[in-house]
Amino acid sequence: MALPTIFRRSLVAIALGVTVSGTAVAQERELLNSSYDIARELFAAINPEFQAKWQEEHGEEIAISQSHGGSSAQARAILQGLRADVVTFNQVTDVQVLADAGLVAEDWQDAFENNASPYYSTTAFLVRKGNPKGIESWDDLVQEDVEVVFPNPKTSGNGRYTYLAAWGFAENEFDGDEEQIEDFMRTFLANVAVFDTGGRGATTSFIEREIGDVLISFESEVNNIRSEYGSDDYEVIVPPVSILAEFPVAVVGENAERNGNSDLAQSYLEYLYTEETQRLLAGFNYRVHNETVVEEFADQFPETQLLEVNEVFGSWDEAMETHFEGGGLLDQLQRR
């Protein structure tokens, strides 16, 4: 384990925007996990555990690299040649893009349990101390004096979930009356104070710049922010109706095969379903499926009705087409 080797690897890693974790020994196999922006800390916690386990079971030392960025940007990078072995995204559509390009198996959602989503979350609200505007659910967000902060659905998967959750709520509330739903959404969108391009940007606007009365983001992110910035200053509100946000994973078959990592990639993703990892995920405020862990963390995750994109909108593809593409409903609702 010569120091210059590590140094050189780090330089390459810095140049690629990839962090190398674990010990770097020449010749060892290296798995590249391409993931969304805010999962950096999560996988930094999971990787050493998996490496230890693999070492114990197979007597082989492996390295795991992480690459983080917007989920869509990551998918684009892989389409253009980033040799990631596995993807752990926050958007079903971003994995689907890879499947459409033949990089990921067509039936990737059946390759692992729960639609290949080892953990999930929902959208929740972060409000300022004492919840001065009394925000409890989506219909409180369309009041005249409420300013809302969430990332732009055009540029952020996080923002898309927020939009779809609000739509799903309105659809229930107004019994599917198109006109009323659209009015609701128009007001909701007009109450947005700043449209940041991603989740972290929205957090900065809400916390550092003190803009808006409520930040809408993934429940996991909102809880993490609250524990980081002070539980006295902010409150987390999980609305009674929200959306199921799946975090899909897949083996990038072509790359894993070329890198000689197929077995490793498969085991790595399976490892996310083990009880120990599920417990770790719950510690990061993600909701999980393992029943033992669910019971352990019951207090942390309030019961709420989770709408599914496939049920409310048909499918992700349909939701993208009707709502988010150029000239779609989002564009129409924002038109002046």
Place this chain on the structure above:
Amino acid sequence: MSQLATWRTGSTRVLPGFGLSMGISVLFISLVLLLPITGLFGQLAGLSLAEYWAIITEGRVVASYMVTIGAAAVAALINAVFGLLLAWVLVRYDFPGKRLLDALMDLPFALPTAVAGITLATLYASSGWMGGLLEPLGFQVAYTWVGIALAMAFTSIPFVVRTVQPVLEDLPAEVDEAAMSLGATDGVAFRRVILPHIWPALVTGTGLAFVRSLGEFGAIIFIAGNMPYETEITALMIFVKLQEYDYAGASAIASVVLFVSLSLLLAINVWQGRFVRRLHGGKG
């Protein structure tokens, strides 16, 4: 040998090696400049003319042109005035810290623009130092059009300073002193003697600042607020198209920006050529 050189370049040159250096230059330009641009237009090949037109004239995109061009124009004008002033101070006066000020001029070039954007947003948000002072007075800078112009002005100021500065250095102080000794007032000396001399450089610098502002993304995105039809810039529209995996659409909008920039640069070049010819009495 000298005959050969003449044949190769079409004119008599003192230094040999034109053929090789020209060849390398053309290759370099092709690889670094033309190839990416060809790639851009390659993406456009997938679009019919009607589709292309529909993309670039979509309401929200047109609104973004207005925002971008308007803010870039304001930023360029601000920079024309203050860039000239800065260049003047740097060339004509000696004062402690002059070298530091001179070095500071290049800071916007050295600083990643995203850092500039985040810093500006922090300063001008209502919780920031400047924003906290301005907002009670009724001026909102962050998340408005003003913030966009401000960010553009920040990233493009060196263009004006660095184009005007050397030209001013060429103009010795004796020239305006002579004008004044012949009875010209300050204003007249500036207008009739100094301005004609630096005018081409000032226009070029301002033009470059404008063009640079059109394409700016990193600095603006954090301070703009990105509200549809109000504070969305064209570069964000391109970014949105890329997020949708719509490469052709992104290229279409980018081609509009590119076209405006190229036309402006070309116009400045042509105009400058004429200006120089007139200045030298027909020889150019």
